[in-house]
Amino acid sequence: MSLQTPSETQSASVANAGLLARLKSIQAPWAWSFVGAVLVWFAIVIIFGFSIASNVAQTALVYGVFMVLVGLGQMLVITSGVGNIDLSVPSTIALAGVVSMQVTNGSNGRIALGLAAVVGVGVAIGLANYALIRLLRIPPIIATLSSSFIIQSLAITQGRQLPPPPSALGAFATGRFLHIPYIALAALVLSLLLGILLHRSIYGRRLSAIGQNSRAAWLAGVDVHWTRCIAYVLSSVIAAFTALLLAAVSGGASLDMGVEYMLISIAVVVIGGTLVTGGKPTITGVWGASMFLFLTNAVLNAVGADAGVRSIVYGVLIIVVTVAAGGKALR
């Protein structure tokens, strides 16, 4: 929000320049993904009609929201500095899903216990990840990958004879308030909380600081490791929470329900306009990019494109967006 002031003065100063130059001066990288999402949705309205388009929007608010959730966690980790990435998201989803189903055991009375278990799994994984990175000095990409192997094995050992999710949880997952799924509302609440955390709290300032220049932040007295550690823990907790919702929506947890979210979680962060080198997150961008990717996927599905073509379009989109956005001189 504070970013608007410089952009307004800037756009006033270049008022005489062309429209393109003015658009470029807008410091809102998240806007592009939103524009993309809206354009794709209008394309769906024009091609398939309004009723189908509103159906698609409803689905997007359930399944697209899972992309938002994993993306938010990944965003925190990526913001904590260059090279930081969490590849353990899929296995965290697998383990948390399995554990939560075992703990709740299908009974409504044990949902609170299940939630606690989910948070516990998330915290434990986040701490373990950061311990590998910090204590053993393994690069994050390899550390979170190695831990994800172990987590996956843990999930396999716990994954036999899974009870179905409690009925109340299932009702929550499919329920709606004013046509908006509860899941989307839950994600919205989480986004607002994260927004406050990132933009209105000391922790958010610290996270941005270590992402932009961890040495400068350290010299300024920021506890770099603790701040980064919390980012990893939050990412794992959010992924674990996503697992609970995923299991509730699909009527049970499965070991591979998180597989696709490894690349997706990174893709929505990047397309959304979060700075990949760290220090500048955008929550709105994650929403825009998730909706954009989900809707694009829906269109491709509708025109009968197979998995291969969809994957190619995803890839080209990511590359085009990055190349168009360009990077600041990093050195």
Add this chain to the structure above:
Amino acid sequence: MTFEITQARLRAMLPAISLVAVLVPILFLQPATLSYFGSSLLLNLAVPIVLATLAQLAIITVNDLDLSIGPFVSLVACIGATLLVKQPWLGALALAGCVLAYATVGALIELRQIPSIVVTLGLAFVWSGLAIVLLPSPGGTSPEWLGTAMNYQTPWIAAPIVWSALIALIGHLLLMRSSAGVRIRGAGGNPRAMRRFGWSLVRSKATLYGIAGLFGVMSGLSLLGLTTSADANLALRYTLLSIAAVILGGGEFVGGRVSVVGAVLGAITLTLAASFLAFLNISSDWQVGMQGAILIVVLSLRVLLQRGDRQ
């Protein structure tokens, strides 16, 4: 002349030490692995992994990271199993196009100053997609010459060891000993100095990415020669395996600090680690987990030995 054990020496020897650390328990459990037949069986899949590792090494040399090498190797195998068999010319052209695409991406990354992780992530989607379009279900056949080449029996020492040593030697000479290699490594070590000297960073990056593509193609083809059929998911795990091998071999994410011989040893260590698990009779539940654990143990060994070096 006395041989002092300094940190620098330890550091250079680390890949060899990790290899021994994995090799000794294997020999203890299965002494037969020392034989010609045993070693060729154990290291059967080492050659494609070594080649993929060198592809990754080329990219890590300029402080970038390639998240698309696994899908790329799969795609090459798919092209080899379909186009290269039916229309050899078209297949060769497609492979050349892939290498060119790699080089273009390298140039693009430097020109636009964009993070390689993201661009190669996008590429990973593209390669996977192309592979699925080419070969929707596992199948295809390997070109005959490829199978013959990969099954060639070398005298005395098993073929995978001979090939790996040869690749390591050639790679080492090209990257570490030739003037072109030094220039290219400079792009990772000190890009500003390179630019002031008037050498094009764009060209360096394009070259290295092109080399990565070339090694990726060789990795895919050698893998196809061994498996004789392809699958769009054949080599997805190579991405992380190759990064781990480079790190294990003494490579660093910054400063163009890499070692070809180390990376090759790292790749062999990781190949052996996978076989090691098979000997241990671990329940299938923990197979994947043990891979992670071994990776962590071997990498933490690196830190223990480097501790003094860092201060």
